[in-house]
Amino acid sequence: MVKRVVASAPGKIILFGEHAVVYGEPAVAVAIDRRARVIVEERGDFEVRISAPDLSLEAGFDLERVLSEDSFSFFEIPQRLKNVVRAVEVSLNACNLKRGLNIEINSDIPPSAGLGSSASVAVATVAAVGKCLTGDSWESEKVSKLAFEAEKIVHGAPSGIDNTISAYGGGIIFQQGKIERLDIGAQVSIVIGDTKVERSTKKLVSHVRSICEKYPLIGLPIIRLIGSLTLEGVERLKTGDFEGVGELMDINQGLLDALGVSHLSLSRLIFAAREAGAYGAKLSGAGGGGCMIALMSPENAKNVLEAIEMSGGRAVPTAFSMRGVTVESEE
Amino acid sequence: MVKRVVASAPGKIILFGEHAVVYGEPAVAVAIDRRARVIVEERGDFEVRISAPDLSLEAGFDLERVLSEDSFSFFEIPQRLKNVVRAVEVSLNACNLKRGLNIEINSDIPPSAGLGSSASVAVATVAAVGKCLTGDSWESEKVSKLAFEAEKIVHGAPSGIDNTISAYGGGIIFQQGKIERLDIGAQVSIVIGDTKVERSTKKLVSHVRSICEKYPLIGLPIIRLIGSLTLEGVERLKTGDFEGVGELMDINQGLLDALGVSHLSLSRLIFAAREAGAYGAKLSGAGGGGCMIALMSPENAKNVLEAIEMSGGRAVPTAFSMRGVTVESEE
Numbered sequence: 001m002v003k004r005v006v007a008s009a010p011g012k013i014i015l016f017g018e019h020a021v022v023y024g025e026p027a028v029a030v031a032i033d034r035r036a037r038v039i040v041e042e043r044g045d046f047e048v049r050i051s052a053p054d055l056s057l058e059a060g061f062d063l064e065r066v067l068s069e070d071s072f073s074f075f076e077i078p079q080r081l082k083n084v085v086r087a088v089e090v091s092l093n094a095c096n097l098k099r100g101l102n103i104e105i106n107s108d109i110p111p112s113a114g115l116g117s118s119a120s121v122a123v124a125t126v127a128a129v130g131k132c133l134t135g136d137s138w139e140s141e142k143v144s145k146l147a148f149e150a151e152k153i154v155h156g157a158p159s160g161i162d163n164t165i166s167a168y169g170g171g172i173i174f175q176q177g178k179i180e181r182l183d184i185g186a187q188v189s190i191v192i193g194d195t196k197v198e199r200s201t202k203k204l205v206s207h208v209r210s211i212c213e214k215y216p217l218i219g220l221p222i223i224r225l226i227g228s229l230t231l232e233g234v235e236r237l238k239t240g241d242f243e244g245v246g247e248l249m250d251i252n253q254g255l256l257d258a259l260g261v262s263h264l265s266l267s268r269l270i271f272a273a274r275e276a277g278a279y280g281a282k283l284s285g286a287g288g289g290g291c292m293i294a295l296m297s298p299e300n301a302k303n304v305l306e307a308i309e310m311s312g313g314r315a316v317p318t319a320f321s322m323r324g325v326t327v328e329s330e331e
Numbered sequence: 332m333v334k335r336v337v338a339s340a341p342g343k344i345i346l347f348g349e350h351a352v353v354y355g356e357p358a359v360a361v362a363i364d365r366r367a368r369v370i371v372e373e374r375g376d377f378e379v380r381i382s383a384p385d386l387s388l389e390a391g392f393d394l395e396r397v398l399s400e401d402s403f404s405f406f407e408i409p410q411r412l413k414n415v416v417r418a419v420e421v422s423l424n425a426c427n428l429k430r431g432l433n434i435e436i437n438s439d440i441p442p443s444a445g446l447g448s449s450a451s452v453a454v455a456t457v458a459a460v461g462k463c464l465t466g467d468s469w470e471s472e473k474v475s476k477l478a479f480e481a482e483k484i485v486h487g488a489p490s491g492i493d494n495t496i497s498a499y500g501g502g503i504i505f506q507q508g509k510i511e512r513l514d515i516g517a518q519v520s521i522v523i524g525d526t527k528v529e530r531s532t533k534k535l536v537s538h539v540r541s542i543c544e545k546y547p548l549i550g551l552p553i554i555r556l557i558g559s560l561t562l563e564g565v566e567r568l569k570t571g572d573f574e575g576v577g578e579l580m581d582i583n584q585g586l587l588d589a590l591g592v593s594h595l596s597l598s599r600l601i602f603a604a605r606e607a608g609a610y611g612a613k614l615s616g617a618g619g620g621g622c623m624i625a626l627m628s629p630e631n632a633k634n635v636l637e638a639i640e641m642s643g644g645r646a647v648p649t650a651f652s653m654r655g656v657t658v659e660s661e662e
Binding site: 254259262 | 553559
């Protein structure tokens with residue numbers, strides 16, 4: 001039995017295919033080198049105490065009193081810690097054990113930005129709890145699956161992209177519920193630009209739906225084109241042709257704009273990033289605000305970062321990462 | 332013989348299909364209610380004196396000395412009056428007459444903005460000179476043809492869109508050199524937003540070419556989609572469904588962005604116009620700066636105009652116009 005475990009798992013960005021994925025087209029997501037870290041310690045009683053000092057959040061529950069789908073109604077759990085509670089529950093169930101734990105969450109993945117921050121926390125929590133209680137490092141597949149259960153209960157119907165990529169690292173191609181892993185041929189820098197403009201994913205998805213219904217001969221072919229472009233992007237990712245990847249990102253951005261999901265706040269950061277020498281830039285996720293991403297050579301990262309900040313965005317430097325969930329230390 | 336003639340002819344905007352028209356797809360242009368006005372008077376000698384007080388430009392040449400393709404090398408003609416000189420020459424040739432004329436040009440069409448200002452001046456000049464020398468009002472077809480000759484000599488290989496629409500008014504569908512007239516079902520307001528950013532049409536056309544060559548399975552389908560969208564737009568123009576026209580303009584804008592011919596200066600004005608209640612907004616012409624256009628109900632025109640000005644554009648209010656070249660007065 002291990003007394004203290006530190007596990008970490010990466011966030012992700014969607015590189016190609018958001019929105020079109022809803023219509024059965026492929027999408028590509030890649031892990032980034034920003035991670036959630038979870039520290040798990042055994043307590044010796046039946047209390048689970050969760051703290052997220054970054055967010056000034058705390059939660060706790062008593063394993064003797066309840067461990068069921070209803071625990072949220074017995075204990076006051078802040079919204080953003082609910083998936084952690086579920087991750088603990090599914091992990092304990094998987095071990096068929098009841099042990100009190102102290103759990104501390106830290107993350108350098110900006111939350112609520114479509115970067116998979118929630119799934120990363122769930123993945124790291126499952127891995128850390130599993131290791132702490134059994135002494136074994138669970139396989140990525142098992143970790144991903146349990147984290148998916150935790151996400152599912154909290155988020156309704158997640159796609160499975162976020163937990164998969166966070167558990168495995170690297171890239172994935174996601175299409176019609178099938179997830180295929182993707183090796184990326186070389187290293188590249190990424191800057192994420194947060195517009196700080198809030199948006200409703202649901203509204204944006206339904207706007208795309210209305211365009212496709214009203215103009216089926218235009219909207220649906222745009223969706224299909226995003227699919228073709230995504231597959232072209234996959235080929236270029238495999239060979240590390242990031243200039244090509246960037247050009248395809250730019251085209252993808254225009255097609256998303258044609259579907260009505262771009263926003264002036266995104267245009268500002270996107271054009272600024274391209275001007276500053278990025279290979280390409282596009283919105284990432286639902287659009288309508290939210291985040292954009294830019295790809296660039298490492299030597300251009302500073303320029304692009306500054307250009308995004310100068311244009312009113314919050315810039316987050318990162319890079320592709322092949323590293324999935326890891327148990328980083330134990331003592 | 333008429334001593335003094337005032338003729339006027341409208342400018343135009345491209346509503347759908349720029350860039351794709353180069354690849355054989357249809358484009359739609361419509362006349363606007365901004366016009367060039369040309370006053371022609373007989374002098375009684377063999378001098379032709381041209382003045383454009385708006386532009387503080389003057390030019391003159393002696394019909395006895397030369398009337399040939401070389402007159403530009405004999406007489407110092409400012410670049411922006413060359414098409415007027417040619418329009419006078421082709422009109423005199425068409426009448427088989429040599430008469431000295433005073434010609435005064437005025438225009439409320441912003442020049443060098445893709446609004447067909449040059450063709451409007453040529454069309455109005457031909458009509459005014461024809462009427463002045465023969466007493467007859469030439470048919471639109473003849474005026475358009477002669478103005479096209481004048482434009483051709485000065486501009487190389489014009490498409491014929493500008494002179495046609497300026498001579499006939501209303502709308503046209505242009506495809507592979509064929510021009511079909513288009514009746515527009517109702518009245519609507521337009522605001523043109525000039526980004527004041529200069530661009531090279533040639534560079535933008537060759538950028539689109541490079542996208543289509545590098546990504547034929549993506550670039551060319553985008554071109555074809557702009558073609559389908561243009562035909563859909565034609566149907567909605569005929570029935571006066573300007574909300575639909577606006578939505579299609581928004582989609583067309585995204586597809587142009589996907590081809591790499593948009594610009595932040597355009598995005599700023601386009602999003603501002605939409606936010607202010609326009610039916611739709613897009614770049615018009617080559618892109619990369621230059622002008623955008625927005626369609627709106629007359630009661631929304633002021634809002635949109637102000638929004639474009641607030642976003643750094645020079646806003647020009649206008650409207651569709653069915654009125655082609657007219658000889659407005661004579662004495």
